[in-house]
Amino acid sequence: MTAKSAYQDLQDRFQRMAVFSEAMSVLHWDMAVMMPPGGAEPRSEQLAALKVMHHKMLTDPAVRDLLDASENMALDDWQRANLNEMRRAYIHAVAVPEDLVAASSKSGMECETLWRRAKKQNDFDLVAPALTKLLGLTRQVAQAKAEKLGCTDYDALLDEYEPGGKSANIQPIFDDYAAFLPDFLDQVLSHQEAKSPLPPLKGPFPIETQKRMTRQFAETVGFSFTRGRLDESAHPFSTGYKGDSRITTIYSEDDFSGSLMAVLHECGHALYEQGLPDAWTHQPVGDARGMTIHESQSLIIEMQACRSREFASFAAPILREAFGHQEGLSDENYYRRNILVKPDFIRVDADEVTYPAHVILRFRLEQAMLKGDLTVAELPGAWNEGMTSLLGITPPTDTLGCMQDIHWYDGAWGYFPTYTLGAMTSAQLFQAATEADAAILPAIGKGDFSPLLSWLRTHVHGQGSLLSTDELVSRATGRPLDPEAFKNHLKRRYLSD
Amino acid sequence: MTAKSAYQDLQDRFQRMAVFSEAMSVLHWDMAVMMPPGGAEPRSEQLAALKVMHHKMLTDPAVRDLLDASENMALDDWQRANLNEMRRAYIHAVAVPEDLVAASSKSGMECETLWRRAKKQNDFDLVAPALTKLLGLTRQVAQAKAEKLGCTDYDALLDEYEPGGKSANIQPIFDDYAAFLPDFLDQVLSHQEAKSPLPPLKGPFPIETQKRMTRQFAETVGFSFTRGRLDESAHPFSTGYKGDSRITTIYSEDDFSGSLMAVLHECGHALYEQGLPDAWTHQPVGDARGMTIHESQSLIIEMQACRSREFASFAAPILREAFGHQEGLSDENYYRRNILVKPDFIRVDADEVTYPAHVILRFRLEQAMLKGDLTVAELPGAWNEGMTSLLGITPPTDTLGCMQDIHWYDGAWGYFPTYTLGAMTSAQLFQAATEADAAILPAIGKGDFSPLLSWLRTHVHGQGSLLSTDELVSRATGRPLDPEAFKNHLKRRYLSD
Structure with a gap:
């Protein structure tokens, strides 16, 4: 009875x-999408106040007692997984002394501000001291968390984004891709060059028409406007919660x-959130599994489904109708444009073949910096060397090199690998889905995403955080994450026709 | 030292x-303006959670001790007024037992839901039992507050909207207007009829042009879009806070x-909020004085300034340019349209001459119901009688009669008088302002609101809640609220040309 109520108390x-x-997510969304400049200062106070309140609730000493009291209770699988997720959240919140949390958060804000200036002026030296300080504090945070979580320093940071993620497992997967890439990229580029030149898209494309189009295509893939919104912001993002998903984009x-x-x-992100298990809304086990699975869901919609030949043949006629x-905008040319490969300096603009190289570079560098094997002063050189070795191009400036991403400068270390783990996972999930239901791809060709969505609801979305990422992938696809699925997908798409 | 820190603790x-x-205000705004239907349930949970948290902070037993400990401290005028406002907020929060708060809030929500249906179906009997129940609970709330505030039951409710407001002072002011109205209204209507018929406005007026126009005119009166937004919602409203004012409208x-x-x-509402004293942001004494002054600020912009002949001569050419x-849309006809008087059943559509009659009726009826002198069953009859006696028209249905407003049915009793007190106050303030600075009206005629705004900043906005409403009006205009100013304004505007 006592133990029973301890778990219930935790749930409450x-x-x-x-x-x-x-x-808080509504306030963040509003800040990025709606808020006038004058609202910045009050908004940061509001968010800070809510964050403090949330932190107090989570680190309440009673939570630890309740976690311990619940440990030996008879719980079903979902409750047990829920309890584990609660403990994980609790450990992340209490592992780091408050003054270190405050110092590292302050240092992150200072460094981010300097980074904006340094990036604009292409002046790495301007931000280097702040980044060195932030790295030192991040190392302390990692050590404090690692001790409580019983893992390496790097994995302690990774765990926040990818629960249970291990760099020792990621390393061979990334090394394999790094070895595969140079030859493969050469083949893809030759294959591409052998074709007739791609005719340019001739704009302008009126913004109002684009808005109508994106809305229509969002509905096509299953996004519901009675349970969500689509707006504009400086950088596209997705936020919200069940019943109220909000995504943004930026038009040109x-x-x-x-x-x-x-x-x-x-x-893709929003559909995942909307498909999380109803019975566990507001419980940690009802949350998305982690950033790898989250990214796999955005990429399964964007890369696997919507850059397929099938979808191009559905979308191109609609686009011709809308834009002339x-x-x-022929079916073939629209398809070819969507799968264009071109090594470039900027990660966020990269195609799916070269994108992993950007991530592998960052994964290697952030580990080395955290370990102390690479200093901040050495970062620009190491970056350019890595780019040259992985993609055969050398950034002419640090703005196009090691200063391009906000990550690191805002204190987010250990996030990068989830992008490529997500891409690889999406390929493996999509393969399993289309093998399990042969109707999925033909349906996508008709703009019907319900067969795909149905498979994802069952095998991914509805699972919440019941399983580890590895278990989820294994159960859904019959094997753990295996980079072959991704490589096979790339070979099929980029070399077969 | 102890006493000093008690006050500082309260401020914190x-x-x-x-x-x-x-x-909470951002979440409310989002709910009315942005939120998709699916967000309704989670939003009500979010608001409830924040409300509970706010209530806990306010009713913390430590607050009472700190209020008492601060009482004998050496405080300056602003601090003393701040302390008084803190105590007022505390009393309102603790006066009513929690179970009565919960019961009355639940009853209000139930009654409001039934009211929506009853209004649509013109079926007063459908909502009458719920309203009777709500009235009973409201009476208990009023009694509980009256005991702590040392005032009458009705004034205890009024105090929430109009701090320190007394029905005994309002009564003679309203009675005076009720006596003045019938004859005056006849004169206005005859005066109006003696003129050539007003040519109709010929639409359609494209929504996009209207949006541009309203934005431009909002800037004309001093609204800043770097510190605010203008959006659409089912009913126009204003919310937000310093730095981030948000107003809405609805276009046709x-x-x-x-x-x-x-x-x-x-x-007008937003300008008041933006002009509140910077030094007292986030303190009760830095808040708006009450709904009477708030309404006076919206009406001084809308009714006194923007329906003046001066403003019409500035606005009409811009409108002709925009809409053809x-x-x-001649200067004269635009002016005449803005001051058209026509007795009607609906309060929110009423002109400034007949509007007070709607309020006086409600003020009389809500007092009688609270006292038990009028039952809910007798309300429709009493309403129609009152309308006939005050405005000479009899509502053909209860939908156009006693069911037209959400007030009462959602539990808001004691709010109505502030509309007309605000109208009268705005006339008196505007008279004082234009007498103090002869440049105000000519400037309005050129679309320059800065002289008016400057006077309001000093005499109203910048005062926050330092003074009582009566004191504020007395200091700004040289005398307490005096309905003659309003009547003189009406005589000048509606009979003199």
Whole structure:
């Protein structure tokens, strides 16, 4: 009876915290999408106040006692997994002394501010001291968490984004891809060059038409506007919660496709959130499994489904109808444009073949920096060397090199690998889905995403955080994450026709 | 030292509560303006959680001790007024037992739901039992508060909206207007009829043009879009806080003027909030003085300034430019349209001459119901009798009669009088302002609101809640609220030309 009520008490507490987190997500969304400049200062106070409240609720000493009291209770699988997730959240919150949390958060804000200036002025020296300080504090945070979690320093940081993630498992997967890439990339580029030149897209593409189009395509992939919104912001993102998913994009008159693909990508994230198990809303086990699975869901919609030949043949006629007929919008040319490969300096603009190289570089560098094997002063050189070795191109400036991403400068270390783990996972999941249901791809060719969505609801979305990422992938696909699925997908798409 | 820190502790606590209130106002705004239907349930949980947290902070037993400990401290005028406002908020929060708060809030929600149906179906009997129950609970709330505040039951409810307001002072003011109205209204209507018929406005008025216009006029009266937003919602409203004021309106293609005037009205509210004293942001004494002054600020912009002949001569050419030339938009006809008087059943559509009659009726009826002198069953009859006696028209249905407003049915009793007190106050303030600075009216005629705003900043906005409403009006105008100013304004505007 006592033990029973301890678990129930925890559920009630985490339910309240989840409601607070939801409120914060609305305030964050508003800040990025709606808020006038004058609202910046009050908003940061509001968010800080809610964060403090949330932190207090989570680190309440009673939570530890309740966690311990619940440990020997008879719980079913979902409750047990829920309890584990509660403990994980608790450990992350209490592992780091408050003054270190405060110092590292302050240092992150200072470093981010300097980074914006340094990036604009291409002046790495301007931000280097702040980054060195932030790295030192991040190392202390990692050590404090590692001790409590019983893992390596790097994995302690990774765990926040990818629960249970291990760099020792990621390393061979990434090394394998790094070895595969140079030859493969050469083949893809030759294969591409052998074809007739791709006719350019001729704009302008009126923003109002683009808005109508992106809305329509969002609905096509299963996004519901009675349970979500689509708006504009400086960088596309997805946020919200069950019943109220909010995605954003940014439009340009010169090109509709970047914006459209961004929306489809964010729709994948939103569909995951919308499909999480109803019975566990507001409980940690009802949350998304982690950033690897989250990214796999955005990429399964964007990369696997919406850059397929099938989808191009559905979408291109609609786009021609909307923007007027032009050669660049033939079914074939639209498809070819969506799978164009071109090594470039900037990660966020990269195609799916070269994207992993960007991530592998960052994964290697952030581990080396955290260990102390690479100093901040050595970062620009190491970056450019890595780019040259992985992609055969050398950034002409640090702005196009080691200063391009906000990550690291805002204190986010250990996040990068989830992008490529997500890409690989999406390929493996999509293969399993299309093998399990042969109707999925033909349906996508008709703009019907329900067979795909149905498979994802069962095998991914509805699982919440019941399973570890590895278990989820194993159960859904019959084997653990295996980079062959991704490589096979690339070979098929980029070399077969 | 102890006493000093007690007051400082209170300031810190009220600062935190204010930040929570701000967060709630953003969530409320989002609910009315942005939220998709699926967000309704989670949003009500979020708001409830924040409300509970705010209530806990305010009713913390430590607050009472700190209030008592601060009482004998050496405080300056602002601090003393701040302390008084803190105590008022505390009393309102603790006066009513929690179970009565919960019962009355639940009853209000049930009654409001039934009211929506009953109003649509014109079926008062459908909502009468729920309203009777709600009235009973409201009476208990009023009694509980009256005991702590040392005032009458009705005034205890009024105090929430109009701090320190007394029905005994309102009664003679309203009675005076009720006596003045019938004859005056006859004169106004005859005066109006003696003129040539007003040519109709010929639409449609494109929504996009209206949006541009309302934005431009909002800026004209002093609304800043770097510190605020203008959006659409089912009913116009104003919310937000210093740095981030948000107003809304609703557009119709058939008529631009309703929407435009609604925006100017809400701008008046927003300008007040933006002009509150910076030094006291997040403290009770830094808040708006009450709903009477708040309404006076919306009406001083809408009714006193923007329906003046001076403003019409500035606005009409801009409107003709935007919507095309037509007879109905001549300077003279635009002015006449803005001051059209027509007795009607619906309060929110009423002109400024007949509006007080709607309020006086409700003020009389809600007092009688609270006292038990009038039952809910007798309400429709008493309403229609009152309308006939005050305005000479009898509502054909209860939907156009006693069911038209959400007030009462959602539990808001004691709010109505502030509308007309605000109207009367705005006339008196505007008279004082234009007498103090002869440049105000000519400037309005050129679309320059800075002289008016400057006077309001000093005499109203910047005062926060330092003074009582009566004191504020006395200091700003040289005398307490005096209905003659309003009547003189009406005589000048409606009979003199």
